[in-house]
Amino acid sequence: MATIVAPLNFSPVEDAEALRKAFKGWGTDEKTVISILGHRYSYQRKQIRQAYEELYQEDLVKRLESELSGDFEKAVYRWILDPTDRDAVLAHVAIKSDNKDVIVEISCIYSPEELLAVKRAYHNRYKRSLEEDVARHTTGDLRKLLVSLVSTFRYGGDETNARLANSEAEILHDAIKDKKLNHEEVIRILSTRSKSQLIATFNRYRDDHGSSITKHSLGKSSDGFHKALRTAIHCIDDPKKYYVKVLRNAIKKFGADEDAITRVIVTRAEKDLKDIKELYLKRNSVPLEQAVAKDTHGDYKDFLLILLGKDE
Amino acid sequence: MALPQELEALTQAFSGHGVDEKSLISILGKWHPEETKTFRKGTPHFFIDDERQFERWNDERVRLLKHEFMRFKNAVVLWAMHPWERDARLIKEALKKGAKRHEAYGVIVEIACTRSSEELLGARRAYHSLFDHSIEEDVASYIHGNDRKLLVALVSAYRYEGSKLKDDTAKSEAKTLAGAIKNADKKLIVEDDEVIRILSTRSKHHLKSVYKHYKEISGKHLDEDITDLRLKETVQCLCTPHTYFAKLLDATLKIEVDKNTKKAPTRVIVTRADVDMKEIKNEYHKLFGGSLSNKIEEVANGNYKDFLLTLIARGG
Numbered sequence: 001m002a003t004i005v006a007p008l009n010f011s012p013v014e015d016a017e018a019l020r021k022a023f024k025g026w027g028t029d030e031k032t033v034i035s036i037l038g039h040r041y042s043y044q045r046k047q048i049r050q051a052y053e054e055l056y057q058e059d060l061v062k063r064l065e066s067e068l069s070g071d072f073e074k075a076v077y078r079w080i081l082d083p084t085d086r087d088a089v090l091a092h093v094a095i096k097s098d099n100k101d102v103i104v105e106i107s108c109i110y111s112p113e114e115l116l117a118v119k120r121a122y123h124n125r126y127k128r129s130l131e132e133d134v135a136r137h138t139t140g141d142l143r144k145l146l147v148s149l150v151s152t153f154r155y156g157g158d159e160t161n162a163r164l165a166n167s168e169a170e171i172l173h174d175a176i177k178d179k180k181l182n183h184e185e186v187i188r189i190l191s192t193r194s195k196s197q198l199i200a201t202f203n204r205y206r207d208d209h210g211s212s213i214t215k216h217s218l219g220k221s222s223d224g225f226h227k228a229l230r231t232a233i234h235c236i237d238d239p240k241k242y243y244v245k246v247l248r249n250a251i252k253k254f255g256a257d258e259d260a261i262t263r264v265i266v267t268r269a270e271k272d273l274k275d276i277k278e279l280y281l282k283r284n285s286v287p288l289e290q291a292v293a294k295d296t297h298g299d300y301k302d303f304l305l306i307l308l309g310k311d312e
Numbered sequence: 313m314a315l316p317q318e319l320e321a322l323t324q325a326f327s328g329h330g331v332d333e334k335s336l337i338s339i340l341g342k343w344h345p346e347e348t349k350t351f352r353k354g355t356p357h358f359f360i361d362d363e364r365q366f367e368r369w370n371d372e373r374v375r376l377l378k379h380e381f382m383r384f385k386n387a388v389v390l391w392a393m394h395p396w397e398r399d400a401r402l403i404k405e406a407l408k409k410g411a412k413r414h415e416a417y418g419v420i421v422e423i424a425c426t427r428s429s430e431e432l433l434g435a436r437r438a439y440h441s442l443f444d445h446s447i448e449e450d451v452a453s454y455i456h457g458n459d460r461k462l463l464v465a466l467v468s469a470y471r472y473e474g475s476k477l478k479d480d481t482a483k484s485e486a487k488t489l490a491g492a493i494k495n496a497d498k499k500l501i502v503e504d505d506e507v508i509r510i511l512s513t514r515s516k517h518h519l520k521s522v523y524k525h526y527k528e529i530s531g532k533h534l535d536e537d538i539t540d541l542r543l544k545e546t547v548q549c550l551c552t553p554h555t556y557f558a559k560l561l562d563a564t565l566k567i568e569v570d571k572n573t574k575k576a577p578t579r580v581i582v583t584r585a586d587v588d589m590k591e592i593k594n595e596y597h598k599l600f601g602g603s604l605s606n607k608i609e610e611v612a613n614g615n616y617k618d619f620l621l622t623l624i625a626r627g628g
Contacts, residue, residue, distance in 0.1 A: 116433070116470070119470055123472045123473070123474070127472060127474055127476040128472050128476075128515070129470060129471055129472040129513060129515070131469070131470065131512075131513040132472070132509075132513035132514055132515075135509040135513045136509075139505075140505070143505065143509070144505070147465075147509070147513070148464070148468070151448070151465070151468035151469065151470065152446070152448055152468060153433065153436045153437075153446060153448070153468070153470075154446055154449075155440045155444060155445050155446045155449070156440065157440065157444055159444040188449075188452045188453070188464075191448075192446060192448045192449035192452045192453075192464070193449055194445075194446065194449075
């Protein structure tokens, strides 16, 4: 469930005018920016951008980029973009900064159609395919894994095959146990099988070996390929738990990893952030809002709290 | 018509691609039993002299004949089909056949590389509906040889379709390919990660530029320097599809070819009739002199022949 609180009736023109007023003069009225944009669904934000463009012949996105700064600006920039365009931007930034997790998240958590939409948005924005950029910036087994994950267009139905679940759970188990992973087979299974089939395989794994595959794959190996592999397994197996872990690590980290916090909150606020919040509380005994408030500051913090559904 | 000519016409009616329904009706339908017997006696490749004093249909021939009678029906069914379903079914068939005959995998290369990004995506969707699996998972689990990496990568591609490209990147990738080809005896080129990366992720415009630069660097065309069949087909389909199709038609529009080879003309003509048949016809003429329609007249019969001729005439 989504966390943001937005009215069903709104006027894009009024919002555009209020934002314009917030930009006037010295400095910016950040409170207004937060209180408007933080309370609008994506289709509403799109209409506000259109209204702003018509009224003032200016791109609202560019204006926000120049008026705001720091982590707050990054968060608002990501928030104001169309969701699929945003994901394309996040993927591009991740490739350039060598952050494999984002690529794995997009290809393993998103549905086949959502992943496709991101790839189209990537074509439009960067005039290249996501696959070719991922391929160009990685090598060896990591490249094989990431390119396969990103290229896949999984069967989206519920049909599963118990015999396959059995044999492929075995292959995965052998690979994890032996540590000298049969990389080709593991990549093949994780990147081509449907989500339903993989869940069936992971369940079979748990039944046969007592522990979840995610737990078993938490090895000490810290090279890029193994890390990405663990992330992929975790994302497929339990995406909400995965996001909780990302947030926990980002908050715990000295100085806080704002990029990760922003990414999770901004991309999930209109999807399942509510469930993630509940799970966060259950696993960490502290509400997510509290943890975020403790480790972030100023307008950035206020914006995140609004997206998290804070009552004003 | 006199008997010898009729015998000849009837033999013709049964050989080549498809059957000449009209001749079968007008000749065979009118013969007296003695004339039919003369025909059976005079065509030892169709009829065997049985020890119990009768001329027996050759079983293998009857099986092959069944395919010829069905050739028109198959072409019609394929033509009426949605292009996505067509490609999905062709790929599934290729996967099944390819276990015993690796050349069948060439069809997978053909489809993955000559369709547009959206057409290939559509085929992948149709495959989900028809077979409850994705193409990539079936290709990955059916194919075990050297080709697997390349084929999985090709069927998974969702290439950028625009014309923007970086010329120096194309030039350096041409050099990379040249290097891989030189090293082909030490490292299997069809499994070379860089070769697969370039051929399966880059846009077609970019690859045509790579093709051009390769010629400048090494003097020969990229596909000429590659010996691995699947890789060769990949380059031809991506960079010079009209040449690929023209050559394929020439090789398969022959009378004495096996039943698998005979499926190619139907597939090529049905799948390209509304896409680039005009260019393929031009290329055919350039390479082989005569016209494609004359060639079809030579080797095909009856309704099947008329259907093919009608299809290739669409769009001029």
